Amino acid sequence: MTQKITPFLMFQKGDAEEAMTFYLSLFDDAKIVAISRYGAGESGKEGTVRHATFTLAGQEYMCIDSDVQHQFTFTPSMSLYVGCDTEEELQRLYTALSEGGQPLMPLDSYGFSTKFGWVNDRFGVSWQLNLP
Template identity: 35%
Template sequence: MMQKLNVNLWMQGTGDEAGEFYAQALPGGSMEVESRYPTEGLLEFQKPLAGKALTVTVRVRDQRFTLINAGPDFTPNPSISLMLNFDPLDYGGSIDAARAELDRTWEKLSLGGQVLMELGEYPYSSRYGWVQDKYNVSWQLILTDQEGDPRPFMMPSLLFGGAAQNRAAEAIEYYNQVFGAREGMLVTYPEPTGPATTDSVMFADFALGDDWVTAMDSGVPQDFTFNPGVSLEWPCEGQAELDRVWDVLSAVPEAEQCGWLTDKFGVSWQIVPSNLAELMLRPNAFENLLAMKKLVIDEF
């Protein structure tokens, strides 16, 4: 599997400790500080973070996600969660072994957190639960028996509620156009459920290359929606591809900053050059990054 899509989680000065937490909580997890704040050239609100971790990469099996160590500006919420698939095929075909691993992970992630859906049996799985951990990051853990295209262990899951209610199908079609995604499963609600109609998506997934994303319309009213607390990062090969994706995807001009944008559904994206890590090694790269909205490779 070649992961391209990356999930970024906003941490309020807790990047290091959260990285250690996830490395211990997730099966086969590990963490590494990928970059640090410089000691000079910081904006006023960043000065308390001088020299501290800027990005922390957490690896789980053959996938990764990133913790952005920053201030109190944003907080993750359940509009984007991470779904973990515990497939017996990954445990020698043993349902008991997969279930035991799921239960161990649930116990660790729920420590100090809040249960959103109790761990138990549901019509779509014999073992499922949804928990928001102590860093406000939401996780869905599911025991699966996959058929058809294999799904990765970890998938970002988009919940369309609040201002984005009932726009999941529209979003999937849009992302297909922007990224060349391919559709997987799509199941609509069999009857009106809360704010969801029979045209609303009860569950769907789609693939961006080797990466899978799930999406659903909320079946209960939500007072939250997408925000930069959880963002999706998409690397582009060269300036031309970056320009194309940025120009099509960005829908909120005032949200454009340092490679970040907000699309028409409210989802935050970081559209970056695929060699961003290399570019950040250049002299004054951090200061140059802060001055940009869309990232321009030649201006690093």
């Protein structure tokens, strides 16, 4: 087997499916590859995501709804970096991901790119959006 690294997103409030569906709506070449859910009497809340694999722009991701509560969550120290092809794409993604979230760096020219923005979405996942 060839070694493979896949970003893995752990949600703790039953948000995995909502987040995954939201992300799928934003990116091309996006689809759910596989999803399994907790059933009645299992450790997680029935119907929530036990494990899912999905793709965004051809990149594979995994996510779960953790049935164990942790003292940590997402942090901007680890972010998903998106290279955008157009200013319109950058603006669309920034607007959608900012809704209910927290802008960390507003869209602007910071000297290292034409336009850049950084945001935590409403689920706490951090996104860097760049127009080279």
